[in-house]
Every structure is written in structure tokens, then in C-alpha cells.
Amino acid sequence: MRYFVFILMPVLLTAGNLLQVRDLLTMRPLPDVRVISGRDTLVSDDNGIVNLGGKSTVTWPLLLQKKGYFPARLTRPLRRPIVTYLMPQLTTEEITVVGSRPARQPLSLPANFSFIDVRQRASGLESAAELLARQEGLIIKSYGGSGQLNTISVRGMSAEQTQVSFDGVPVNNLQLGSVDLGKYDSFGLAGISVYRGGNALFGGNGSIGGVVSIIPDSIRDRLFVHAGGAVGSYGNRSYRFRLDFPAGRLQNSLQVFGADAVNDYPATKQARDGRLRNRDFSRRRFAYRNRLLLGHGWQAQTGWYAFKHAGGSPSPFTDAAGEAQNRARLDRDESLVTVKLLRSFAAGRFKLHLFQRNEWMEYRDPALLINYRPLHSTHFNRQQGAIASVFYQPASAVQLRAGLEGYREKIRSSEAGNHARSHEAFFTVADWRVFDRPDDFVSALHLNASLRAVRYSGSTVQWLPAAGFSLQCKAGRFYGAIGKNYRAPGFNDLYWVPGGNPDLKPEYADHAEIGHGFTRAFSFLLVNGNGAFYYNRVRDLIKWQPDGSLWRPVNIGAVESKGVELRVALSDLRDRFRLRFNYTYGQSQKSEPEFPGDRTVGNQLPYLPRETLHFSARVRLAGWRLGFQLSRESFRYLTIANDERQVLPGFTVMSLNVRRNFRFGMMLLRTGFSVSNLLDVRYQTIPGYPMPPRMFAFTIDVSNEQNNHK
Template identity: 25%
Template sequence: MKNKYVFTGGLLLLYNFFWAQEKLIDTVRIVDKHLRDAEKTQKVITVSASDFQKNPTNLSEVLRFQTPFYIKENGRGMTSSPSFRGSTAQQTAFVWNGININSIFLGQGDINNLGLLNFDEMSVKPGGGSILYGSGAIGGSVHLNNHLTYDRAFSGNFFGEYASYNTVNSALKLAYSDEKLSVKLNASFADSQNDYEVKPKRYKHWNAQYNAKQFGLDVGYRLNDDNEIRWHSLLSNGDQHFPVFSENSNRTKYITNGFKSLLNWNFHKSEFSNQLSFAYVEDAYDYYADADGARSNGATGKTFVVKNDFTLINPEIFDISLITEYQHNSAEGYGSGIINPKRNWGNAALVLKRDFLEKFYLEAAVRKNFIENIKSPLLFSLGAKAEFSPVYTLKLNLSKNFRFPSFNDLYWEPGGNLDLKPETSYNAELNNTFNFGKLKIEVVPYYTHLHDMIQWKPVSSEVWSPVNVGNVASYGAEAYLNYQQKTGNHHISGNATYTFTRSENLDTHKSLTYVPVHRATAGIGWKHKVVDAFLQGMFTGKTFTTTDEVNFLKSSLVANAGVGATFGKHWHIGLRVNNVFDEVYQTNEYYFLPLRNYAVNLNYKF
């Protein structure tokens, strides 16, 4: 399988050496213009590559400690799924350089197999986003982006870390650019025995080793002042064992391979712009019921995307964008009951945006999906921003969103249900932003009403099947705090989040599982000349694990700390202590996360 991806990547490299993005500028960010504008009516949290290095173990750790996401994880580095604003994992969209990459089988992002250190930036957008990012963008979306720069000659960065449990994390980025051409190579490697113990609970993390490799190539070429061609690719391989509860238990594992390729041509004039995109995403998995035996089941999924985004720019009235997209999804299964399903679907969206004297902003959008054998609703969104004073800004966002059934929901045998309806939701949020110089505070109450939620339920002692189970209401509020202070050679930064969430099945009036009512994170960083340090904490309140609200995970408070020093112009050495206070905690009822553990890292820039 691996050779197949390498061969495919080589062919696509020769064929797709053309790419495009934004205007002719020396520094180009691969962030779609609509995500940039979304911050005007919704909260967008940005995590830089340097912030990744505070939690470099995996993407789950970054989301858990640096965003309001609740991450349910089957032990460190294992199968992981997100929940935000009371949503399920399938209701969070993962977006790679503007393209939705949720699995066509599970309908969710495979978090710990997506990699982390290959990306240059991550943005998290809470709230509905189906107008732009399609199926699954109900609770929120996670955007994994790569940057390219021009006219910067040669540069590079190496990050290497050795940590507890024989864990190695490393990443290498090499970049070259002149006025016309920009090329970036990035590669990452992670490996761990992951054999930790939680002695107070007599818990041993058996058979939990993992190995992950990613390789990416990004190329940009400026044809002239108005045209840029851009190509992104990412090749990945993961070998993840599933933890068992005793040394003599049967050991299983899961191998994944993936290839993503994205081609953009962006044309930009003062009066209009157009971005044409072609994407190919291939993901394959093999499951081994005996880790040393032959594969038991598996599947390969393929997605081909053609997307066009045309914008007519008129600052006197509205900027008008017409976004059209076509997708072809196909799969080939082995031993899973999924034989050879296919799906063709497309959509068209109309988006209107207008800035009024930079103090008021208004946007409105509608989208219609055309999905083979599935009836899809008309979607809409409405956003507004009003800056009443330098201190206070009000943002409003209303939207209707959806998620259509995944291939597993429809075709898994036994149990698939071809009569499933898409999940639909109505989302509303009101962002109150207060700026007091170096201190920024945001308070965001929200409400989501979900119809026709898809849930797998037992139909016999051995067979489960997905059904539409009714309505769910999720409501609550988020608070964000950011502080920056620079005095002389001292630079202090701080941030904190707090979320109150209630997600309730309206038929039973009980909470959904794995939705903590109270959750908070905080981080503070300090830098003085060549020395730096950080401290971060995470509080998670009582979390129900059963639908009758009887069983639950106890609340926990976990803290991490790190210190580092810079030597010369190129070298940085750091030491990190995770779970400083040796807290016993878990995010899944059956699996504990590690007690106090350590890591040392080296960062070299050239």
C-alpha cells in the first residue's frame, strides 16, 4: 500500500506542479479568505507552530490544553475524538488548507493520525460552518494550514524531542523561495512504547505502542502579479496498537495510510477574484485482530473534489461570492461489509459581505447541497459585527447546518441503515468583546438545536444499527481572556478559557455522554532575553459517561510546565514536565492518562 502512495504522489508531483492562492505579497498564508472573514462574526482561535511545541505529543494534547475542545481519548496517543459545544465527534469538521478531510467511513477526523508538527498553524472556529466547510461543521471546525513565503532564500527548522515511555517526536522543515518560486518540504516522525502505569488505579497501558510518519511538499509559483499556482501534498503512515487491560490479553493493531493532494489557481484583480481548486484525498486502514497475524478487515476511501470560488468585489455595495463544488466519494472494503459504495454530490453557495467604515460588518449566505440518494435541506447563515467603541464590540452569528450519513452509517454490514436522514441544526451565538489595552475579554453565549441526531443503537445482542433518534439542545457560554505585556526585556503573555455546556436529549432530558458541564484552560508564558518558561493548566468538571447520568468521570485539574534557553542565534533547548501534580485523570471511562512525565527537546533554526 505504501509503494502505491509513493508512486501516486510522484505522478501527481509531475502533473500538478501548478498552484494558486492570494495576492502578490512576500509572505503568503494558506488560510482561505472566508476563514479570515469568519473572525468578524465568530470566535477564531489560532495556535501557531511554536505553540505546538508546548504539547508536541499529538494533536489531542494541543486541542485539550490550548482550546475549549473536550477530547475523549483511549489512553495517551490512542484513538481520540473531539466534542465541542456539546456536539459529537462527527459534528466537528477537520479542514486541511481549506478542504474538509473528515473520514468518509466514520464521518470524523482521525485526530492522532492526522499528525501535528507538519503544519504551520492551526485555527479553531467554534460554532456552525456548514455553508463553507460542508458536512459535520455543526459544533465547530479545526483548520490545519501550511504557509509559503516568497523572496526569503533558504531556511530550515529541526525540532527533536525525547520523552518518557521511550517517546520520540521530531520534525524537519526546509524552505526555499525567490521572487517567483516557493518550495517547502516538511517531514515528521513520532514513535513511542507508551507503556505507562497509573499505580493508584493499578492500571497498566499494555500494547499501546504507536508509530507515525508524515511527509509533505508545498509548492507555489507566481505567474505574474495577478496569478499564482499552488500545490500542497501530504503523505502519511501510522501504526497504532490498541491498549488491552492485561499482559496476556489478545493484542490488536490498526495501520493507516493516507495521501492528500490539493491544487489551486488563484486569479486576483481589484474588481474580482477567482480561486479554482482540485483535491484528491485517499485514506486506507487495515485492522488486525491479532497484531502478529494477517489483517482482519480494512477499507480504502477516495475523494475527488473540484471547487470554484468567484468573488465580485464592490466596496460600495456587497462583495458577492459564488462558491460551487463537486465531490465524488468511493470506497473499497475488505471484511467489513462495505463492498464498493460510491456517492456523487455537489453544492452551490451564495455569500454576501460588506464592511461599513470598518466599524460595522454584515454577511449573509445560503447553500444548497445536491447529494445522491439523500434529501438535503437549504442552509443559511447570517453574521454581523458592530464596534460601538474602542472598548466594546458585538458580534452575532445565526446559521443552519447539517451532517449527512457516513459510509459506515449507510453500508456497514450487518447494521447499516440506508433510510437515515441528515442531521440538521440551528445555531446562534452572541460574541461580546471587551478591549482594555493589553487585556482582551470575550464572552460568548450560544444555543444549538439539533434535529434527527444519528446514533448507533443495539437491535439484537450482536448487531448495532444507526437511527435518527430525535432532538438535542446544546446551550451555554464561553469566556476567553488574552493578555500581552512587554516591559524592557520581559515579555509576558497569558490566556484563559472557560466553558459552561449543557447538552440535553430533549426526549429524555438527560445529558449526552462525555460533555463536561464546566471546563477551563489557562496558560502563561514568560521570556527574558535568552530564557523562557510557560505554565498551563486544564480543569475538567464532572463528565457523565452513561445516558442515565449515573456513571461519571470525576473532575480533574492537570498542569504542565516548561523552561527553555536560547544559545546563539540558532539553538534552543527545552525541558517540559507534564502533569506536574501527578493528577489521576481520564477522558474515557476505561482508560487513564499518564501521571507525571518528562520531555527534553532541541530546536535548531537555520
């Protein structure tokens, strides 16, 4: 019978007076939405659909309400089928929607923004790096299999020029400036948001390429238990456990995660074969969070996160003999403590966020002798910070956000010495809805503006303005933005011994972007997409280069990054299938000479492919969930000289996964099987660090989850 209803879906939607409600960020149907029409209250089904009955019985406007989402008003009927959206109260530090908003209107950010709904796709073996690798405009540089270093490039910018935050806290390493995204497993996350472009409107200093926000899952207000595990090829295995429990007004969440792997897969270089060694790792993560409802709109939240990693830190693969000497080891121990105080009121919200994070790292290489002793280096970093912000909606058409930030950073390193610095920032963001006329061809216009002022100890104040617009019309949404940003040198750039340069200047960047996004409902299909053109120019780029027998960081000329990003997604209104395609063409080039007669001006930067393509398909059939992914990346130059004899070849990889859920009373059992690198392609993203061949994985999870569709 359910298949018969599915076949009749186009007829039912066009013949009836039906409304479907979807999540604005993920585009997924929302069940259990209360739709209030006059004195009548209706509730959406599992597919987010509400039958409004005859047109004469509908009282406009409709009020849409769902726990965890901002309420919205639907002011008048639209052409059928009616598809509308609710904004989740899941917010990031970069942008927050406060209060009600027009339910028809898409997100008015003047940027190519995307949100990865981790709760719908986590397998237990996927890391944040693997999920981000399938997004347009993003490149993951991976040093091998699971547990190995994974850094990100957004729109051709370096990992140091991309800001990453976790639970609202910036987590870029104080010495290196980058983040290992491979250490963030998908378990316990709600989602990952990506703001592309070096616009201080969305991120702080250092976000020249963009901002990646990793968002923990919200604490359940009822007893919730989840346990699971996974096993895979080459010794990959993981376990996970979560317990959410209320204690009066105090809501608690406890999470434990562990993962191990050997990663001893075969590799080949110039017809020389060998099996990889020293790629093993052991990782443990613990998290405890709570939320205390204080009344009168106040609540307090605390979080404690601990992360431990021990494993190999391999050199590039050469052959079997070289692997026998590959014995360097790396241990990491990190912690993060956060305290938040929030106050919600009718027109906005106040938040005070305090945190402290510690990073400890120990590196040992018995094969590398320094002063006749094996290398043994230790590094300890500490950052303390406070962020106070207020969101205020003085009128229905105006939203304001302003705040203050203060940070204190210290390092104690065997190679970079003991140093400390502080920096402060003030920021303000304004969004003005100039008009909202749903029936006109041009239906809405938003203007955005921001200003960020940043000062590091010992330097002058940096002023970072930005502005943008978002124009909604029948053809979709047109947007554009311009802005400035900058990045201060990292501790290693300034103080590493030997080679550090304390006279380095910050990097300065100008950014511009224009784009078009659309969402259309055709009978039983929903289509949405986005296209963007971007331009980034970075001056005083910090680059390590030879200086006699040493390497030393210096400020060089400029780098330009420009390109096109395309994304299209297609699904049916009951979410029985979903197709997604994205494509990126980007040029990241040296734009100024370093010396007279420099022939590398205009050349592509190393390790960055010009083209990437990703396709994914997901089908729900008779209780089964089938998924397919394909990724294609073009070749990469190994040097700035762009010698065609020194390249990493392009590659195409595919993967498959199958999932099945079983319901036993209050218990939900979820099983999954996946095959990655389906065609067993041998490829690399960093020379000397082969990616895994074909791998298999099996996952199993059991919980008292009420929603069977997760």
C-alpha cells in the same frame, strides 16, 4: 539597560507619540512594519513599536505595510497608546479578508473565532489535539497517550458533527465521519483556526458543532533549513527536518517528520494495578509543496502529503491479565495531493482547488475470532474534489465570496462493502459594512449573510441559510448569528455489516449565538477578551443502539446544546508576559423522548463535562521563556441515565515548560524542556483508557531562522 527601558515602558508610551502594530489573529507585536506618513517611512522595531515623533510632523492617514499582510490605513490618531492591527494573508476556506480594511477595526466575524499560532508554540511533541484542548468550547476525547485516538467535541456536538480541514481539504473519515486529531503534529504548521457554532456561514455541511482548519506554514522565498528532535518519557521520541529552497520562480518546501513511543506507563483500576501494553506506535509523515509565480497576479501551488502509522489498537484496561491479551494492531496509510491555481486582482481573488485523498486502514485482532478465524479487516477510502471560489470587493464597504464544490467518494471495505456517492454544493457569502465612524460611540456595523445549497446523490437539495451582525462601539464588539446546517450519514451508518441502515435521514440543526469581544490598551498593558452564549438544536440525530442481538443506527428525536464561553488574555505591549484564561459551561442534553415514559429527557450526554477551565502564563526573562498551563474539567457521566455511581471523576492537570534560544551568526539554536501532568494525576477522558502520568521531554532545534523571537 533593557530592564531599565522595560520599567519605563508605561511612561514612554504615554509621554511619546508611539504606535504599536500587532497581528490581528494572534495579537502578537509585528516587527518590520513599514509605516508611511506623507513622504516619510518608518519601520516598527522588534516589539512592533514606531515612534511617530511630534504630533505636528505626522501626516494622516498612515499607510501600514508588511510582507504577508494586507495593507491598512490608519485614518486619524487615537487615544494613546495607539495599538493597531494588520490582517495576515493567511486565509482559510471559511473566510478570507480581501484588500484594505480599517486598521483600528477588529475582525468582524459574527462568531467566537480563535486562531492558534502554532509557529510560536510548537515543541515537536505537541499534536493538534493537545493545542485544541486548551481552547474554550472544545473537548478532546483521548484514548490514552501519544499516538492514540483523539477526537473532538465542539460545543457539545459529536466528532462526526465537527468539520476538520487540512490545507483547505475536508479530511473527515468517509466511513466514520470523525477525524483523529492526534495524527496532526505541530511541526510545519502555521496555525489552527476554530470557528465555533453550527453556522454554514463559516463551514460546509457537517459543521454542526463548528469548523477546525489546520493550516500548513507558508513556503519561504529564501533558503531555509530546520532540523530538530525530541525525546521524552515512556519511549517518546521524534525527529523533524524541513528544507525550503527557491529555484527561479519556483519555491519549494520539503518536510519529513517521524515519531515513536512505547507508552508502557502504569495504570490502576479498582485497586488492580498493571502496566499498559500494546499502546506503542510508529508514525512517519512526508510533505512536498511548491509555489510557482506565473506573473500578472497568477500563481500555481501543488502539495503532496503522505502519512503512515502502525501501532496498537488497545481494548480498555482491566488488569495485568487483560493487558496480556491486548494484541489488536492498526495500520494506516494516507495520502493527499492538492493543486491550486490562484489569481489576485485589484478587487479580489480567484481560486481553483483540486485534490485527491486516499485512506487505507488494516485492523488485526488475533484474540477475536469471526467464523473461527482471527479478525482481519481492511478499508480503503478515496475522495476526489474540486472547489472553485471567487472573492470580490466591489466597494470598500462590501465583500463577496461565492463558489462551487464537487466531490466524488468511494469506499472498499471488508465490513461495509463497495459503495460510491457524489455531492455538490453552491455557496455565497456577503459582508456589508453599513457604516464606519471611528469617533462615534457606535463606530461600525457589519451585516453578514450566506446561503449554501447542497445535494448528495439520490437526495434532494438542502438549503442552508445563515445571517449575522457585528456592531463595534467604545465598549467593544457585539455580534450575533443564526443559521441552519445538516450532516449526511456516513458510509458505516448506511452500509456496515451487520447493522447498517440505508434508510437513515440526515441530521438537521438550528444554531444561534450572541457574544461580546473587546480589546483595550491601558498604558503598557493590552487586554482582550470574548464572551459568547450559544444554542444548538439537532433533529433526527443518528445514534447506534441495540436491536436484538445487533447494534443498528437509527434517527432519534433531538439533542440540545447550550452554554457560555469566556476568554480573557492580558499581555504587556512588549510581549514580555502573557496570561490567558478561558472557561466554558455547557449543557448537551437529550430534548425529546425516544419512547413513551423516557426518563432520560433533559439528561446530559455521556462523556461530556459541563465545565472546563484553562489557564496559561508565559514570561520572557533574560533570554528564557517560561510557560505554565493548568486545565480543569468536571466529571462526566458514563450513560444517558446520568447515574451518579457511573461517572468519570473530574481532574486538574498542570504542566511547565522552559525554552532558551541561542544565536550563533546565521544559526538559531532553540532548546526546550517540559514537564506534563506535573502533579502526576491519574485520570481518564474515556473509561478504560488511562492518560499518561508525569512525563518529561527535551527538544532541540537548529535553523537559519532570521527572527529570534519565534
